Amino acid sequence: MFQLDSNFSVFQGIRHIMHQQALRAPTIYSKHIRKRCPAIHNEDLFLFSRQDFNICQAQYQKELEQLERWNEQSATAYGSEEVEILFTALYNTVNEVAAKAYIEQGRCVKHLLVSLWVEMLTSFMREMDSWSDETPPSVDEYLSFAWLSISCRSCILTSTHFLGIKLSEDMVTSPEFTNLCRHVSFVARLLNDLQTFKREEEERKLNSVILMQASHKDGGGISEEDAIREIKKMVEFNRRKLLHMVFQRNGSIVPRECKDVFWKTSKTAYYLYSSGDEFTSPQEMMEDMKSLIYKPLELHALATS
Incomplete structure (x- = not known):
């Protein structure tokens, strides 16, 4: 650069x-x-x-x-057709969303959208660089960028500008907003890791479950079951923190409508990763969507005694 x-x-x-x-x-x-x-x-x-x-x-x-x-x-263009397609699509999307958000908010949010994408792509690069490192990162080091690469922050901060309420820049960039993003992103990232660690171990990718086991090797190591148990504790901790912030009123500057988006996002994460990786291989989710959109609702008469 x-x-x-x-x-x-x-x-x-x-x-x-x-x-x-x-x-x-x-x-x-x-x-x-x-x-x-x-x-x-x-x-x-x-x-x-x-x-x-x-x-x-x-x-x-x-x-x-x-x-x-x-x-x-x-x-000399972008080096490859794929990169040019991705960049053009991202460039046009950011400009389109920024134009629509300006109508809703009465101010330009393009710089925020750009910074969110730069932040997310940077976390992707850090994650990729860590794959080739001889010494794997600790769980905390991994989560310092993995909570951003799960993309919850960019999705939520973009969508909150279209809830029909005015959001100031100070509000969107406030520590409260950031902490809400962090807790819901931790929930989504850790739930994802719990369902994908076997596949990602074969692919030599980073995963909190794998890193949790590696971090205890000097002390005799812990089993896969113990590592899973520790990650589940972290999920529950962040879920409770998120729930507390959603219902907190005193000292809060984030509107309840925005907080509901954070809470619904965490529920979506549980739906996607409750029994598998429905984000990567949406089998049950596809059936649920077909049922929701196409299948008529059948009401069964209550059995009478």
Whole structure:
């Protein structure tokens, strides 16, 4: 990514342009000024000024080289058709959602949407990088980015802007909102891990159950059943924390309508991962949706004695 050195601002660049003009055309000074300032032709000052300018010029050349390289990479498309499709779809979706949210909220939320996607994609990268690390992360280190990669935060924060209530930026970025996101994301992530750890162990992917077992190896290790039990305790802890925050009134700035979204999301996670991985392989869920949408409701008469 192209970055400017923080020590070289635009205003400093303008100052350096003025200095180089003075260095290259010293005769513009009048003889009266030279008489008043005997150091005006001091060779040491000229050498020092030229050295300072050369340092700055080298920095500008480096930045220009980076900028030109970035521009060439952009001009040669995205590297693959798949990346171009994904980027275009994401770009258009963010702009479309931001435009609709502006109508609902009366303010621009595009920067929030972009930051949510950057945050989530960064967590994906951290998770992928951890796969190749020789030393696996601890459970806490894993959860520090895995709660973001489950994508609950981006989904919820986007949808809450369409509940028919006004949400300020301070409210959406408040610690209370973040903690609600964190607890529901922990619930979803850990429930997912409980149902997928066998498959992910074969695929050499990270999973809290696997890492829980690995973290106890120095002390003799724990069984798979004990690791599952510990993860279930963490699920229940975060579920209770979430429930407490949902019904908390004193000191709360998050509207109840938003809190209900968090609670319903946790219930959805239980539905998806109660007996399998219905997110990856939606077998029962597909049947439930077919029943909900297509099958007529059959009412059976109550048996009379």
